[in-house]
Amino acid sequence: MRTVFLIPLLLLGTFAFSQTKVTGTVQDENGTPIPGANVVIKGKAIGTTADFDGNFILETEETPPFQLEITSIGYSGATAEVTSNNQTLSITLQEAQTFLDEVVISASRTPERIFESPVTVERFGIQEIKNTASASFYGGLENLKGVDVNTNSLTFQSVNTRGFATFANTRFMQLVDGMDNSTPALNFPIGNLVGMIDTDVLSVELLPGASSALYGANAFNGILFMRSKSPFDYQGISVSVKQGVTSQEAAGTNPYTDVGIRAAHKFSDKFAVKWNFGYLDGTDWAATSEVDKFDPNRTRADLDYDGINVYGDEVSQNLKSVATTLEGLGILPAGANALVPSVDVSRTGYNESDLTNYTARSIKSDWGLYYRPIEGNNLELSYVGKVGTGNTIYQGTNRYNIANFFQEQHKLEIRNDNFFLRGYVVADKAGDSYDMVFTGININRAWKDDQTWFGEYAGTYVQATLGGATDAQAHAAARAQAESGRFLPGTPEFQNAFDRVIRNPDLSEGSQFRDASKYYHADANYNFGHLLDWAEIQVGGSFRQYSLNSFGTIYTDSDGPIDYNEFGIYSQIQKNINLAGEKSLKLTGSVRYDKSEFFDGFFSPRLSAGLTLNRDHNIRASVQTGFRNPTTQDLFIGLDAGRAILVGSAPDNLDRYTRTFNDVSGAGQLLGQPASITQTAANAYNNSYTLNSVERLGETGNPADLEIANPDIVKPEQVTSFEVGYRGKVNKLVIDFSTYYNQYKDFISQEVVVAPYYGTVGDGSLSVASIANGDFQAYGTYTNSDADISSYGASLGLTAKVFGNFDLGGSYTYTRVEFDREANPDFLLSFNTPEHKFKASFGNEALFKNFGFNVNYRFSDDFFWEATFGNGVVPEFHVVDAQINYSIPSIKSTFKVGGTNLLGDEYFTGFGTGFIGSMYYLSWTINN
Template identity: 60%
Template sequence: MIKKILFIAFIAFGSLSMVAQTTISGTVKDAKTGELLPGANIKVSRKSVGTSTDFDGKFELKVTDNPPFTLEISMIGYKTEEVQITKKNQKVDVSLSENETSLDEIVVSASRTPERIMESPVTVERMDIREIKNTSAPSFYDGLENLKGVDVNTNSLTFKSVNTRGFATFANTRFMQLVDGMDNSSPALNFALGNLLGMSELDVNTVELLPGASSALYGANAFNGIMFMTSKNPFEHQGISVSLKTGITSQDAAGDNAYNDFNIRMAYAFSDKFAAKATLSYLDGTEWFATDYRNTRNGTYTSGDRNSDRNYDGLNVYGDEVSTNIRGVAQTLVGLGILPNGAAALVPSENISRTGYNERDLMTYEAKSVKFGSSLNYRPFGDDRLEIIWDSKFGVGNTIYQGTNRYNIKDFFMEQHKLEFRGKNFFVRGYMTNEDAGNSYDTRFAAININRAWKPDNVWFGQYVGAYVQGTLGGLTSDQAHAIARQTAESGRFEPGTPQFQEAFDRITADPDLVTGSKFQDNTKLYHVDANYNFQDVIDWAEFQIGGSYRLYSLNSNGSIFTDYDGPIDYDEFGIYTQMQKKFLEEDRLKLTASLRYDKAQNFQGNYSPRISLAYAAGEGKNQNFRASFQTGFRNPTTQDQYIGLNAGRAYLVGSAPDNLDRYLTQPLIVSGFGQGILGTPTTRVSGRAAYENAFSAESVANGAPTKADVPLVQPEKVTAYELGYRGLVKAGEQNITVDLSGYYNSYEDFIAGKNVITPFYGTVGDNSLSLAALQNGDFTVFQTYTNSAADINSYGVSIGLNTKIFKDFDFGLNYTYAKFDFDQSTDPDFEAGFNTPEHKVKVQFGNTNLFKNFGFNMNLRWQNAFVWESTFLDATIDGRTVLDAQINYSIPKLKSVIKLGGANLGGQEYFSAPGVGAIGSQYYISWTINN
């Protein structure tokens, strides 16, 4: 029945296009070179009907309109031309003039209204269809790293984290990513997993990126930057396009491995009222292996390995975090009568760790991404006055995420559905996001619980101590006794590759209870509605906009991540905003933009976010633009900041929402003999409230002078941002050089930070000696709390970009970014800012899209200096690097095809984005793109 309905519908819609009365044909050329232009858009003015030129620069358009009417001919990088159609079967030959500068391109994101980049009130970076086709990177998303001021941190082959203006993490909650207006973030994690579940490269129309605070228009989380990915409309971009890409990744640890990337896009306008499209993307490959086995027992790189440090904790080794003082074990065994009196004196007061498993034994390193998208577009009036869009996106994939631990994200699924009404001056849209963590798991707990599956910790350490005592009594040296002790305790170990190991691995990674398993469980949902109206056709003395948004989170991890043990946790937030733009002086050279937004989240007081900017266009053609702006931004604490309740191995993570503190209790913790006399029980559980109200500062304990931690409940983070900039066209003889210069200064307040505290099992911190006795007897546990730093934190930077033509037809671009931050460590000794950004970055682009007929090339070189990376996973220095990407391409017009051969990191020197991730090697590819 469904097949019949679809068949009838396609016949009905198809018949509408068969009654065309007028046919227009012709060619589109470059006005300067006379070369035919493929991919130019031809449409009837104010109508939905249109087409595009083929690889020979030719087009044919059939319409139901009778002359006279107007055709609009446009192409990215060129000025739009209009042609009057006065008769049927008219032939037209159109020449398009190239924009004088890339700064003439139109952007929408900076002010929610179309304007030239030249006239934007804030810094804007942009990538369009031309640049995507010409990128030397393996994908358009990788190519974002070549933009000025943009960092792309590689978590894995399929998970890249985009960041601007510092404070980078893989869990980048300070940066927002929108895909066709929908927040692409994971509802539970509050950050985007790169383009793993995003947009097909064939469907990308433009990418606009605003570095810096954008809360005045876009609300919470548009804090350090926001990126807009916009897809191609099926009315304007029709046909079937296919991209086939294959190649290899090359890394010392992983070797050479094949990867494949397939994309198809199908779009068709059945009439001037109805159009539809569908996209499918499939990528598979092998992740970068993480094989850094350096010792990190003290939270940073430490000398020694398993052979020289008996308390070894390797970076990409898991399970060896389990460690204890063996003298305490000996004392317990003596008390139980297992060891003779006096045996404890033979055992040194030394911490010993269990033997762990390497990461490569716990992951398949299978990279995979499957994305499907579709949209139905309806224009009830047959023009762009109103368009109704139903948009659905589905994605499933495997990747690796590094947060407090390393997570194997396996069969992760996310779907988004949107209904949008939009016209020239307004939009109203609502969407929902649903995710399922699939078979994802925590590799650290996988290793810990595999170890416990073949031998519980108390048995392992008991055997270790017993063998050590026997060896010592037998005349062995301490080193010899330790060797015998570990050999004895390791008996029965499940070795990777054996059936016993695989059975334990499969069982544990399917178990969401971290006491016995490691599965990452999540079915969180997000519901969002936003709207905007522009009064430009109602008010003529200035341009006014109003808008607002509402968002509802529904956390649902079944108690494995959040404290949602009894059912989903729901909380909401909303915002409203207005903006005014007014032009002054002769030729409207001075533009004032003023915005104000108010946001309120359920657990916090409301925040106002103002923005004001001035832009002055000087020079002939308004090609010298100076701007200054002031704005504030804010960031609401994330779902995890508020509601997490998770054992991360090294610490318990507990969110600071008031209703979260008493819901969370640790798993049962072993109490010392002294503590049992106080509590009257061999085990105890500690509440989340104790972490915030009865705990020692971790740093004070480490320094030998325990003092009470001051941990206020987390509040929204705020930033005040100042920016000056210049964009312009500079003449150097006959050379035109576009210059884009900006400088900024950010001042942060209530910077959201995680703080480690040490919570005693008994006693009141600061009031009596019992809490100190708990520290001395090992009766305590470590929590990571979520709060705000009292430190004064500032960041500032400068970026400059230069673009021109050299040697007549060769494109040359150069940009430099300087980034720095300051804060007084003494104002908050426990705080780590995690700026995680190199101070200096230089990027160079050189290429020619038409070196000779049908042949082009492009090269990108990136250099950055060394910098310090701070995170809960590890603090370490990341070495400086120089990376070269390049591609050559050949067009085959008769086949409507482009063949591209390229590579990333052609120098072959492997590098790290952060400590703990796999070393990034080289990537080589060849692609065949048809009809795009």
């Protein structure tokens, strides 16, 4: 690991001289620096870019005299004459344009003005990063129109658009310089934990909605497209140091540190290198809710209590069933079960705060070697390596402490303006990660196994009742006896048990999960636009090979890695038609074919039209069909999550997962069944009842209430999306509006079912007896809904210059889903999106010379959160963030003082997570 971090430093230690050096400053008519301005030698693919303070250094083998062309979004271009070596220039650009002229790449895989993009695109660039009040560029994305950021942890934020999102956001793709940064084990990005640092971000583009036509299966709900700075354009050393505190009622006030270093050098017009390093350390948002997960009216005094952030109390049994078993074994006297009520009793759990230290940490580094073999041509060969490790909290079916997680990526790429060919590998290791729910469960079991605990409880209850105690007194005495000798947090006994449990991957005794999964990916694209005059045509494709290796702790891979692959090919044609006057029509057609080895191939077409009325008004419309292959978890998971066993439904996974259950109650043996029963995942899909009907049977005792589940094995899901939008400018007001309608088919989600230990579902006798006796297992299955599911919404964004040069912006987003919940009570839809969102910003980049400020406001309506960990209402929240910044060009520095959630009203974005408090920070950024 240490060697990997030193390699780029050794590379940067080499020094080379160029023939000509030009320095200068780019500023606007008010003397304000213009960061990111492009400085290019006229007629050559050689240039550089101005830093945050508008300064640039251009080193080239070109011999004067020659001309420089200086451009920047929002300004008229300029030229400058270079007549000698070591010349210093001062360039002033005139403000002339709007953000509508910003260039985006992600919408069509080719550069185009955002004004003419065929679909909705949100962009976040260098200037927005400088102005964001959030502690990082990634956190600043939540201020974009139509974007939801669900905060799982201080270091794990999940970006999503247009609904259907949990923290495991498998419907949303995240690319860094074209490389997918989703984790192989989990099959989704874990925020920016091992991603980019602020000082290396060139731009961020976000496409909401289906993008499968160009980007494949995982871009089903949108794509986040991040690009880093090229060392040919951005040289020197940049350092960002951010120091502050986080403040939360549960966790208190704690220090926060974020350091980023970027070093880049162009040795010549042909060879350049760069290296980045990031370190973040803080204390996570503590999750301390003791509200019962299933009934908010329950408290810890209730018999069958299951606190949201209390673990170990998931284990419960029916007291009468326990007493019946003990009576049958002769441990309790005859007739004892008649004294015991038929109530469920749960074990006493441990608070989450007893099971983690809430360390939030991220350490990451990346490096790149870039070679342009042909002078004056931008053909480029590159190698990029990335490594990262860190601590965070992930909430899926349970809550997980992701400790010392490690991920690495390595990419080789060759590209120019017309094509790219890249291949990369992504690998991860789980480190010391563990399941906090099973940690609580198995610390309890390490002290006293379930059979002993419930036996003592039932026996003491009977004795107390026979002694004349009331029901409440008998339960109090029973729990006191069962709890005798319990390992208490802070004691050596507790700590020893904790250490043993989190290092044991056997979930019957431990909670560790292990992983060393990886995937190999290759993709290519060629744009024939330079060869054809009448249209622009692109073709491309991708291939991915998965290798899952969780050692049986997540997937059914205890006997070795699971390998499978998928591929896709696509083509796009784009035609500009000039109409009368300034009018023009851009037509785009795309189609992609994808094939997984487990499923039939699928075509994803997209048609769009963009009508430009003049320079200031554009109307767009599109229709596209997207699809999503089942994820690695949908296919191969085999995980006992406590209340249910999660089993994927790949064809060969149904027999890969097996589990043996003991007939503790003895009821099955009385019916002629064996004392132990072995089930496979096939029982969940071929011999099961719906959970809802089993719960009704418990209430009514009527076998007719049971409904057969037997869910189908999972297959790809599809969406047909219609979108209409408008972008335009009226005087100083810029308008961006879009509305969409999505219709889903074969929607993938989980359905909890109940499989009896014996009997065949629907037989009306044996399987019913199995359910009635409590001899069954709950499974979380992965299947498709045949229900009609649709979603629709609209977004409106307005920005304007007011009071001279102040920036005022606002956006409103409406999102809604249509789904018959009554007809599908056991289906987890997980829409998890507020119906109404409003965001606003107000600021000035140059309130006076070198001084700027920005204030952001966000409102989110309340909504119902639905996920495997638990369901509940997320209340509405109002958040205000703000920052002020001051630049000192003489030392190439920008200072920023900022704060998030300045109102101090703690909130959360997902059921079960910690409340988000406030953050205050001071940062110093040096761009040398």
